[in-house]
Amino acid sequence: MPPTDTTPEAPTPEEAPKTPLSKTPLPETAPSKTPLPHGDTPGIRFEKVVKRFGGNVVLRELDFTVAPGERVTLIGPSGSGKTTILRLLMTLEKVDDGVIWIGDRSLSHMERGGRRVPANEKHLHEMRKQVGMVFQQFNLFPNMNVLRNLTEGPVHVLGVSRDEAVERARGLLDMVGLADKIDAHPSQLSGGQQQRVAIARALAMQPKVLLLDEVTSALDPELVVGVQDLLRDIARQSDLTLLCVTHEMHFARDISDRVLMFDQGQIVEEGPPEQIFGDPAEQRTRDFLQAVLAT
Amino acid sequence: MSWDWNYTGEILPDLLSGLRITIAATLLGYVIALVLGLVWTLLQRTPSRAFNLAVHWVAEFIRSTPLLVQLAFVFFVLPGWGLTLSALTAGIIGLGVHYSTYTAEVYRAGIADVPRGQWEAATALNLPRRRVWRSVILPQAFRRVIPTLGNYLIAMFKDSPLLMGITVVELLNSAYQAGAKSLQLLEPLTVVAALFIIVSVVSSLIIRRLERRYATN
Numbered sequence: 001m002p003p004t005d006t007t008p009e010a011p012t013p014e015e016a017p018k019t020p021l022s023k024t025p026l027p028e029t030a031p032s033k034t035p036l037p038h039g040d041t042p043g044i045r046f047e048k049v050v051k052r053f054g055g056n057v058v059l060r061e062l063d064f065t066v067a068p069g070e071r072v073t074l075i076g077p078s079g080s081g082k083t084t085i086l087r088l089l090m091t092l093e094k095v096d097d098g099v100i101w102i103g104d105r106s107l108s109h110m111e112r113g114g115r116r117v118p119a120n121e122k123h124l125h126e127m128r129k130q131v132g133m134v135f136q137q138f139n140l141f142p143n144m145n146v147l148r149n150l151t152e153g154p155v156h157v158l159g160v161s162r163d164e165a166v167e168r169a170r171g172l173l174d175m176v177g178l179a180d181k182i183d184a185h186p187s188q189l190s191g192g193q194q195q196r197v198a199i200a201r202a203l204a205m206q207p208k209v210l211l212l213d214e215v216t217s218a219l220d221p222e223l224v225v226g227v228q229d230l231l232r233d234i235a236r237q238s239d240l241t242l243l244c245v246t247h248e249m250h251f252a253r254d255i256s257d258r259v260l261m262f263d264q265g266q267i268v269e270e271g272p273p274e275q276i277f278g279d280p281a282e283q284r285t286r287d288f289l290q291a292v293l294a295t
Numbered sequence: 296m297s298w299d300w301n302y303t304g305e306i307l308p309d310l311l312s313g314l315r316i317t318i319a320a321t322l323l324g325y326v327i328a329l330v331l332g333l334v335w336t337l338l339q340r341t342p343s344r345a346f347n348l349a350v351h352w353v354a355e356f357i358r359s360t361p362l363l364v365q366l367a368f369v370f371f372v373l374p375g376w377g378l379t380l381s382a383l384t385a386g387i388i389g390l391g392v393h394y395s396t397y398t399a400e401v402y403r404a405g406i407a408d409v410p411r412g413q414w415e416a417a418t419a420l421n422l423p424r425r426r427v428w429r430s431v432i433l434p435q436a437f438r439r440v441i442p443t444l445g446n447y448l449i450a451m452f453k454d455s456p457l458l459m460g461i462t463v464v465e466l467l468n469s470a471y472q473a474g475a476k477s478l479q480l481l482e483p484l485t486v487v488a489a490l491f492i493i494v495s496v497v498s499s500l501i502i503r504r505l506e507r508r509y510a511t512n
């Protein structure tokens with residue numbers, strides 16, 4: 001069962017009627033081309049996004065769009081900015097310039113008196129409700145058991161009752177195959193189990209956009225497949241907008257509608273997985289794929 | 296000079312009541328140190344840099360001045376400003392406030408030790424800031440600093456004789472008073488030392504147990 005269907009009464013921030021972007025051009029940035037379609041699931045757009053760390057310009061006026069419900073895999077050499085893109089979307093980093101749109105609302109900025117100003121914590125809180133992230137290192141809360149890892153957010157952020165949060169947690173643990181670990185602490189679980197709990201934890205918040213950053217690369221080889229199978233099912237059964245960073249080409253092929261090849265913070269090439277992996281047009285893509293296959 | 300067991304028996308009740316005062320002052324002071332230390336730490340993490348720095352320097356000032364001076368200040372100077380405290384209360388407050396500046400450092404280090412990924416996971420779950428502190432950061436920070444905090448309990452216990460300086464009849468003072476009558480200090484002081492060692496060792500054992508319990512979990 002798609003996780004988004006289990007609790008129809010959950011708040012959906014996208015419900016409010018929206019004014020198309022193009023009708024309310026905001027000052028200080030170039031007017032946007034077309035408004036993203038917005039239904040239940042928002043799309044994503046990066047508009048001339050610049051991100052620096054000190055003097056290191058990681059993203060240089062990056063533009064790209066992800067359609068609502070689209071599943072996109074980001075590939076590219078280490079240091080090419082893939083993680084930074086996901087972290088920006090999760091508001092773990094701030095853009096230095098440009099705008100990131102989730103649906104028809106700007107993530108990094110908000111409107112105040114017709115002017116665009118940097119987002120405050122309230123706006124970020126509102127925007128983050130739509131986004132969930134699974135980390136390479138799981139980042140489960142070691143001081144809580146599995147159940148509380150899964151209920152903490154729903155209870156304290158979504159305002160779900162404790163009973164309902166527990167019910168939902170049970171459902172998700174069933175889905176990830178860890179119903180019997182509900183009382184375990186993260187330290188008692190294998191890496192693969194921890195990552196599956198982390199996926200369940202992210203889904204418990206009912207995000208519309210899910211970010212996966214090399215979620216199997218910290219796992220022992222024999223545990224990778226289980227987690228990938230789970231994510232494959234989730235991708236297939238839900239209408240989540242999915243951004244996935246992975247070096248596992250088979251997995252990328254199964255999970256994504258489109259692949260973006262990054263190098264030095266810019267998109268080198270993009271296309272359906274069959275084309276990118278089977279018949280890449282760019283030399284840099286070919287080199288990268290060769291290097292990945294060699295390892 | 297030879298050891299007089301009869302005399303030892305006579306003074307023992309007085310010494311034990313001194314020990315009670317010492318333990319009470321240490322424990323109550325410790326509670327103040329634990330709570331106020333956390334307040335210092337959190338007050339140094341507000342959005343205002345200037346405020347954080349001011350708090351830092353106040354705490355630094357308290358930490359760098361001798362405890363005995365602070366005790367004297369609380370007991371002898373504050374009454375002039377309309378705040379009169381009993382010697383024991385003044386002692387407890389002085390001890391607690393002084394050591395709170397140490398526990399503040401302990402908490403600060405414990406919080407810094409919580410991996411960045413925990414903050415990020417909390418942000419990704421969209422937990423409100425207060426909730427992040429309460430549910431995620433502080434529980435993990437506490438666990439990390441339990442041994443260090445335990446050592447400060449013992450340190451406070453060993454510093455408690457300074458309360459004698461403001462007339463509290465704690466363990467050492469009770470020994471002096473007992474010895475003053477007979478002018479014989481060997482027995483009282485030896486018993487004091489023995490009691491200090493016994494309490495310290497017992498506390499250490501308890502702390503080690505706590506430590507093990509939290510380390511395995």
Ligand SMILES: Nc1ncnc2c1ncn2[C@@H]1O[C@H](COP(=O)(O)OP(=O)(O)O)[C@@H](O)[C@H]1O
Binds near residue numbers: 058078085
């Ligand atoms: N917090 C940070 N501080 C400084 N530099 C960073 C930070 N995070 C990432 N970078 C730099 O940004 C670049 C892109 O990093 P990242 O987005 O992690 O790449 P990828 O995920 O594609 O390997 C790298 O050069 C990296 O060193």
Ligand SMILES: [Mg+2]
Binds near residue numbers: 214
């Ligand atoms: Mg990365």
